[in-house]
Structures are given as structure tokens and as C-alpha cells.
Amino acid sequence: MSIVWIVMIVMTLFAILLLWVSIRLFIKCFSLDETITRTQDLLNNRDEYIQSVLGGLNKILQNLDQLHAREMFENDDDVGILWNLMREQIIQLQGFVNNMEEDETGEQSTK
Numbered sequence: 001m002s003i004v005w006i007v008m009i010v011m012t013l014f015a016i017l018l019l020w021v022s023i024r025l026f027i028k029c030f031s032l033d034e035t036i037t038r039t040q041d042l043l044n045n046r047d048e049y050i051q052s053v054l055g056g057l058n059k060i061l062q063n064l065d066q067l068h069a070r071e072m073f074e075n076d077d078d079v080g081i082l083w084n085l086m087r088e089q090i091i092q093l094q095g096f097v098n099n100m101e102e103d104e105t106g107e108q109s110t111k
Contacts, residue, residue: 050097057090 064083 047100050100054090054093054097057086057093061087061090
């Protein structure tokens with residue numbers, strides 16, 4: 001065998017190896033794209049869920065405020081204590097959601 005044949009065989013093997021590596025990288029990129037899409041969907045669902053829970057809690061708080069306006073309970077009885085605790089928790093959750101939205105808005109404006 002001459003040196004030309006040896007070089008051609010080595011180059012062919014190198015080309016096959018390059019093709020194999022390229023295909024593997026394409027598969028990994030496609031898989032990563034799917035993972036990113038699933039992660040974004042989960043994050044969107046999380047935000048929708050938090051907004052849904054917050055909306056429900058706000059409705060409960062409005063109903064309790066209406067009951068409180070009718071003076072159906074006092075601040076120091078069991079219902080009043082529960083009302084105050086729920087109000088504090090809803091306010092904390094609203095602050096948390098607002099901070100999340102501000103963080104996301106800040107991240108989007110820097111991109």
C-alpha cells in the first residue's frame with residue numbers, strides 16, 4: 001500500500017468520526033431545546049398557579065372584610081384572630097408575587 005491509500009483511509013475515518021460527533025451534538029442540542037421548553041412551561045404554570053391561589057385568597061379576604069364590616073366578629077375572638085392571620089399571609093404572598101414580577105421585569109429589561 002502506498003502512502004496515498006493510508007492517508008485516504010485515515011481521512012475517511014476522520015470524516016466518519018466528525019459526522020458521528022456532529023450527529024451526537026445535534027441530538028444533544030435538540031434534547032436541550034426540549035428541556036428548556038418544558039422548563040419554561042413549568043415556570044409559566046407556576047406563575048399562573050400562584051396568581052390563581054392569590055386571587056382565591058383575595059376573594060376570601062374580601063368576604064371576611066364584608067363580614068367584619070357587619071361586625072359579625074371581634075378582632076380578639078377566634079374568627080378575628082384567623083382573619084388577621086389570613087390578612088397578614090395574603091399581604092406577604094402579594095409582596096412575594098410583586099417581588100417575583102419585578103425581578104422578572106428587571107431580568108427581561110437587561111437582556
